[in-house]
Amino acid sequence: MSDISGLPARKAALQILDAVTRRGETLDIAMPRAVGRMRGADAALARAISAEVLRWMVDLDTLIDSATRQRLPDDAKARMVLRIMLVQALRLETPGHAVVATGLPLLAGGPRRLAHGVFSALMRKNAKLPEAPTLPENVASRWQAAWPDRVDAIAAALASPPPLDLSLREPAEIENWAQRLDAAKAGPATLRLPRGHAVEGLDGFEEGAWWVQDLAASLPASLLGEGQGREALDLCAAPGGKTLQLAAAGWDVTALDISDRRLKLLKENLKRTGLKARSVTADALKWEPDQKFDAILLDAPCTATGTCRRHPDVLHRIFPAQIGELAELQRALIERAATWLKPNGQLVYAVCSLESEEGEEQALWATQSLDLELVPVKAEELPESVSPTAEGWLRTDPGMLADSGGMDGFFAARFTRR
Ligand SMILES: C[S@@+](CC[C@H](N)C(=O)[O-])C[C@H]1O[C@@H](n2cnc3c(N)ncnc32)[C@H](O)[C@@H]1O
Numbered sequence: 059m060s061d062i063s064g065l066p067a068r069k070a071a072l073q074i075l076d077a078v079t080r081r082g083e084t085l086d087i088a089m090p091r092a093v094g095r096m097r098g099a100d101a102a103l104a105r106a107i108s109a110e111v112l113r114w115m116v117d118l119d120t121l122i123d124s125a126t127r128q129r130l131p132d133d134a135k136a137r138m139v140l141r142i143m144l145v146q147a148l149r150l151e152t153p154g155h156a157v158v159a160t161g162l163p164l165l166a167g168g169p170r171r172l173a174h175g176v177f178s179a180l181m182r183k184n185a186k187l188p189e190a191p192t193l194p195e196n197v198a199s200r201w202q203a204a205w206p207d208r209v210d211a212i213a214a215a216l217a218s219p220p221p222l223d224l225s226l227r228e229p230a231e232i233e234n235w236a237q238r239l240d241a242a243k244a245g246p247a248t249l250r251l252p253r254g255h256a257v258e259g260l261d262g263f264e265e266g267a268w269w270v271q272d273l274a275a276s277l278p279a280s281l282l283g284e285g286q287g288r289e290a291l292d293l294c295a296a297p298g299g300k301t302l303q304l305a306a307a308g309w310d311v312t313a314l315d316i317s318d319r320r321l322k323l324l325k326e327n328l329k330r331t332g333l334k335a336r337s338v339t340a341d342a343l344k345w346e347p348d349q350k351f352d353a354i355l356l357d358a359p360c361t362a363t364g365t366c367r368r369h370p371d372v373l374h375r376i377f378p379a380q381i382g383e384l385a386e387l388q389r390a391l392i393e394r395a396a397t398w399l400k401p402n403g404q405l406v407y408a409v410c411s412l413e414s415e416e417g418e419e420q421a422l423w424a425t426q427s428l429d430l431e432l433v434p435v436k437a438e439e440l441p442e443s444v445s446p447t448a449e450g451w452l453r454t455d456p457g458m459l460a461d462s463g464g465m466d467g468f469f470a471a472r473f474t475r476r
Pocket residue numbers: 293294295296297298299300301314315316317320340341342343357358359360
């Protein structure tokens with residue numbers, strides 16, 4: 059059945075969506091296994107279909123339910139195939155005949171007539187998706203409780219994948235690189251390009267003049283300022299966006315991560331940019347340093363719900379149990395890191411999460427329970443588009459900077475030892 063042109067990409071999309079929604083796998087883990095050695099264009103199509111289904115799943119289901127007399131079970135294969143078919147017609151501009159030709163074979167031996175009927179009925183009715191995706195119920199209730207004034211803007215930001223942000227190795231060269239890349243300035247060291255560029259083909263890639271990093275992701279490391287040769291520990295460092303930033307800001311960096319595979323990417327990034335850092339493969343819960351540090355950046359493992367625009371799988375595989383487990387790990391990491399600071403040293407704790415249990419609540423706990431004192435973030439340390447919170451923390455969300463492409467959701471707080 060794979061003789062039908064375009065069918066392998068749809069089969070891969072079905073496999074990816076199954077892995078995310080049934081087994082809780084990330085898009086990034088499910089994707090390589092599903093696409094195997096598929097042509098680049100097919101693999102990109104499989105990812106685009108999967109990501110769009112994950113973004114619009116609730117609204118696709120509303121359409122499907124409006125056209126079926128008997129509600130299809132949530133986990134029915136026919137429902138997933140219909141989501142795949144509809145999203146192509148409604149979001150990816152795939153012609154109806156191609157949608158049908160590549161969709162129905164996915165249901166070999168199954169309810170093909172039903173799927174064909176539902177798809178055709180919705181197309182005849184000129185079915186449409188809303189302007190902004192509807193959040194899955196559990197996500198909506200969490201974010202509504204945490205960000206009642208921001209939740210609509212966050213959902214609206216989910217409608218499209220984000221632009222491409224580049225962090226510059228030499229921020230002083232920003233005007234020059236903005237011109238060479240025809241890019242907009244998004245922050246003092248960040249350039250922004252429309253999405254869709256092949257990164258390796260861009261001017262400056264080979265010479266390591268920049269690396270890909272969302273504007274929001276570049277803010278936590280910037281809170282540690284210039285290193286002037288002092289010692290910094292980048293705890294949970296790989297694949298290394300923030301290690302590169304710290305090294306470029308003159309810190310003598312030790313970059314630690316538990317994952318050898320991810321540290322390999324960090325080393326490749328160091329090589330390409332010509333920046334230097336020591337790398338250590340270790341579990342931060344067991345490792346003991348033989349020195350203390352002037353600065354520690356703890357970009358902790360988290361649910362990554364702040365990256366929902368590029369990783370919409372988080373909308374369907376993160377539940378309170380995962381948030382609770384990660385929050386526990388984060389506390390253990392903060393507790394250890396706090397003991398590795400030199401007197402007057404600074405610790406920045408950061409997560410790319412929109413869950414207050416991983417962000418705001420951790421910062422409060424750290425100042426109440428550990429030997430740490432908050433060093434409030436000041437407005438002048440941040441790009442014009444971002445302000446510190448009243449508490450002196452940094453909080454971004456995908457609905458910020460909406461007119462120029464948004465930004466990831468991040469939380470960061472800076473402490474010193476009491
Ligand atoms: C949010 S990512 C770090 C991103 C990185 N700071 C950057 O800017 O590219 C979290 C990292 O924590 C690492 N990690 C998870 N548990 C760890 C542990 N117990 N010890 C050390 N690293 C850990 C993961 O391998 C992952 O690379």
